[in-house]
Amino acid sequence: MIITTAKKIDDVLASVGDKRNIFIVGCGSCAKACKTGGEPEVLAMKEELESRGRHVTGWIVPDETCHMNLTRKLVMEHQDEFVRSDAVLVLSCGAGVQTMSALFEKTPVFPALDTGFLGNTKRVGDFVENCSLCGECVLGETASICPVTRCPKGLLHGPCGGMDDGKCELDKTRDCAWVRIYERLKEQGQLDKMRTIKPMKDYSRHTKPSSLNIGERARSKL
Amino acid sequence: MGKLKDKLLGGEFAITAELCPPKGADIAPFVRKAQLLKGKVDAINVTDNQRAIMRLGALPAAIILKQEGVEPIYQVICRDRNRIALQSDLLGAAAFGIENVLALTGDQITTGDHKTAKPVFDIESVQLLEVASGLNRGVDAAGHELKGKTSFFLGSSVNPGSVPVEPVVIKMQQKIETGARFFQTQAVYDAEKFGAFMKCVAGLNVKVLAGVLLLKSAKMARFLNENVPGVQVPDALIEELEKSADPLKTGIEIAARQLNEFRQCCHGAHIMCIGSEERTLDIIERAKELASVGA
Numbered sequence: 001m002i003i004t005t006a007k008k009i010d011d012v013l014a015s016v017g018d019k020r021n022i023f024i025v026g027c028g029s030c031a032k033a034c035k036t037g038g039e040p041e042v043l044a045m046k047e048e049l050e051s052r053g054r055h056v057t058g059w060i061v062p063d064e065t066c067h068m069n070l071t072r073k074l075v076m077e078h079q080d081e082f083v084r085s086d087a088v089l090v091l092s093c094g095a096g097v098q099t100m101s102a103l104f105e106k107t108p109v110f111p112a113l114d115t116g117f118l119g120n121t122k123r124v125g126d127f128v129e130n131c132s133l134c135g136e137c138v139l140g141e142t143a144s145i146c147p148v149t150r151c152p153k154g155l156l157h158g159p160c161g162g163m164d165d166g167k168c169e170l171d172k173t174r175d176c177a178w179v180r181i182y183e184r185l186k187e188q189g190q191l192d193k194m195r196t197i198k199p200m201k202d203y204s205r206h207t208k209p210s211s212l213n214i215g216e217r218a219r220s221k222l
Numbered sequence: 223m224g225k226l227k228d229k230l231l232g233g234e235f236a237i238t239a240e241l242c243p244p245k246g247a248d249i250a251p252f253v254r255k256a257q258l259l260k261g262k263v264d265a266i267n268v269t270d271n272q273r274a275i276m277r278l279g280a281l282p283a284a285i286i287l288k289q290e291g292v293e294p295i296y297q298v299i300c301r302d303r304n305r306i307a308l309q310s311d312l313l314g315a316a317a318f319g320i321e322n323v324l325a326l327t328g329d330q331i332t333t334g335d336h337k338t339a340k341p342v343f344d345i346e347s348v349q350l351l352e353v354a355s356g357l358n359r360g361v362d363a364a365g366h367e368l369k370g371k372t373s374f375f376l377g378s379s380v381n382p383g384s385v386p387v388e389p390v391v392i393k394m395q396q397k398i399e400t401g402a403r404f405f406q407t408q409a410v411y412d413a414e415k416f417g418a419f420m421k422c423v424a425g426l427n428v429k430v431l432a433g434v435l436l437l438k439s440a441k442m443a444r445f446l447n448e449n450v451p452g453v454q455v456p457d458a459l460i461e462e463l464e465k466s467a468d469p470l471k472t473g474i475e476i477a478a479r480q481l482n483e484f485r486q487c488c489h490g491a492h493i494m495c496i497g498s499e500e501r502t503l504d505i506i507e508r509a510k511e512l513a514s515v516g517a
Contacts, residue, residue: 152330153301153341157348158393160327161381161408164451170330182389194392197352197400200305200345200363 001030002093003119003127004037009048012089012112019087019108022054023078025100026061027092035125036113037061037091045091045112057085065096075103082107135206141193143184150177156198158182224321225293226265227375229490230404230429236490237481238295238406238431239502240267241287243278249286252278255499256290262503265293265322267406267492271302274334281311285318295377296320298354299328304344305353305363312357316372323374324406325350325397347378348396355401377404380430382419383412383452391422398428406492409435409446411455413483420487431490434480436501437473440464474501478508 016022024042031037039061046056058081062071075082082088087108090097093115101109119127132149138156139146148154152170159178162169166179185191229236239259244252259266266287270280284294296315298308315323327347331339345353345363353363360371378397384390394405410416410432420430435453437443440463443455459476466472477493484491495501 152332153327153343153346155327155343155346157346157396158389159384161379161384162329162451163381163384163390165385169451170332178389179386182386182392191392194389195396197348197396200349200353203344 001033001119001121001127002095003116003129004031004034004093004113005116006036006041006091006113007111012110013052016087016089016110020053020055021057021085022049022087022089023057023082023085024049024059025065025088025090025092025096026059027065027096028061028063029065031065031092031096031113032061033121034127037065037096041091045089049089057081062096065090065092065099068099068102071096071099072103075100134201135210136201138198141196141198142181143188143190143193145177145181145184147177147181150180156201158194224265224375226295226322227403229264233489235485236264236429236431237506238265238267238490238492239263239499240269240492240494240496241283241499242269242272242496243280243283245275245277247278249278252283253286253290256287256292258500259502260290260292262506263493264490265295267295267297267324270297270299270326270328271334272297272329274301274329274331274336274339276334276336281315284315284320288318288320293322294320295322295324297324297326298350299326300343300346300350301328301331301341304342308345308350309353309357309362312354312372312374313368316357316370316374321373321375322377323354324377324379325354325402326379348393348400351376351378351397351400351402358401375403376401377406378402379407380405381408381452382410382416383408383454385452387419387422394423394428395426398426402428404429404431404489406431407433409433409450409453409494410480410484411453411459413480413487415454417487429489431492432480432484432488434477434484434491434493434505436477436493436495436498436505437463437469438498439469439473470501474504474508477505478512481505481509482513 024045026037026042042059042061049056058078060074060078062074065071088100089110089112090100091112097111117129118131118133120130122128129149134148159176163176166176168174168176185194226236241255268280268283271277280297284296287294325347331341354374354376357372358374360368380394440460443460446453447455463469463472481491493502
């Protein structure tokens with residue numbers, strides 16, 4: 001899931017400026033799980049804005065704010081409230097914010113969250129980054145422990161000189177990703193995988209902005 | 223052929239030192255130190271924004287050494303430049319006749335003085351060695367033929383004190399496979415452990431220059447033990463420094479002893495006297511004295 005954190009309310013208001021009538025949009029997926037954009041957070045934002053003299057014209061929490069089609073339909077149901085708004089404040093990841101900005105040409109849309117990373121959920125409200133969406137998965141060579149993400153330098157070839165007693169120099173409570181990979185490969189009788197020279201990453205494979213249309217892709221393969 | 227390569231490949235013991243380029247445009251003190259060390263060591267490393275502290279570049283610093291008649295070891299790290307910039311700088315180095323290149327990944331940004339900068343790490347030490355070896359063959363990282371080959375003598379670093387050491391040795395092998403001919407190590411104080419490491423890499427057919435880091439006080443030794451990965455100053459040395467009326471002199475004595483010990487077990491020594499590089503000479507002189515009296 002996409003991990004988000006709330007911006008400081010003063011920073012949010014600084015970008016919103018003097019816009020008075022504000023519509024709030026949350027997100028029923030990732031931001032809900034991060035407790036940054038579910039119904040409780042949307043209502044808390046409403047209260048906060050009202051206590052600062054703003055008028056909240058309405059609010060919605062789409063199931064997945066990043067889903068442009070579904071979200072558009074929900075927005076249509078609240079068209080009257082949007083018409084009375086001079087700003088939209090979105091409590092979702094950057095993808096959700098841009099679902100909204102794609103729908104409104106003239107009404108400015110503002111983010112209330114910062115978008116962090118793709119997270120694994122360890123337990124409720126406790127997330128960790130294990131995958132950086134690098135576009136060239138190396139897990140098959142690294143005992144399925146990602147060095148691109150779990151090593152702060154993203155190294156593809158073994159531990160750096162900062163490794164100490166199997167821990168990372170930057171955070172002594174954290175295992176060195178490469179020592180974990182080494183131990184796991186050794187355990188699995190695959191240590192040879194560690195010895196191979198990995199090719200330089202191909203950054204042309206994730207030139208931004210990325211897009212994928214499964215239908216078109218299938219047709220192009222015919 | 224450079225003096226360092228000549229000596230190492232000829233089986234002679236090589237001594238290298240290290241100079242940190244200035245934080246600022248005033249190169250006078252850097253040049254002064256280089257002149258002081260000239261002729262006393264076989265080559266001098268110029269560090270590349272070490273510890274992620276922004277300084278004058280390693281390439282111009284290496285060129286300055288060259289112009290001063292000192293053989294440089296140009297340190298190149300991957301933190302601040304992508305593969306295009308790295309190759310471009312390496313070609314620049316070759317154009318100025320720089321041969322010794324120490325290919326490193328580089329310290330994390332967060333250790334330095336520009337903590338909000340973007341870390342690059344487009345490639346890393348092993349791949350940088352591969353790229354530099356390609357330049358030696360006249361081919362760039364994308365496979366294009368170059369007009370004129372480089373003739374770099376490539377090296378890298380290794381931390382013999384790392385635990386566990388096996389993944390570190392595997393990486394060392396990868397560095398050799400991609401072109402490293404010599405290694406300069408992190409500071410070594412535990413002779414026994416280092417001896418075991420040297421046995422471990424004996425079959426690798428590579429030259430190892432052991433790191434000698436001048437201890438200036440017991441406090442510094444304790445700091446290293448607590449903060450520098452893989453560095454363990456034994457209690458006996460800390461005690462020696464503690465009891466000394468002149469800890470710096472004692473530190474020079476310890477470094478000189480180490481220098482002589484390394485003559486027995488590896489191919490060279492890399493002397494680091496961070497901030498007081500002139501002490502490099504005292505260490506070398508004292509080591510000669512000790513050797514001549516058979517101490």
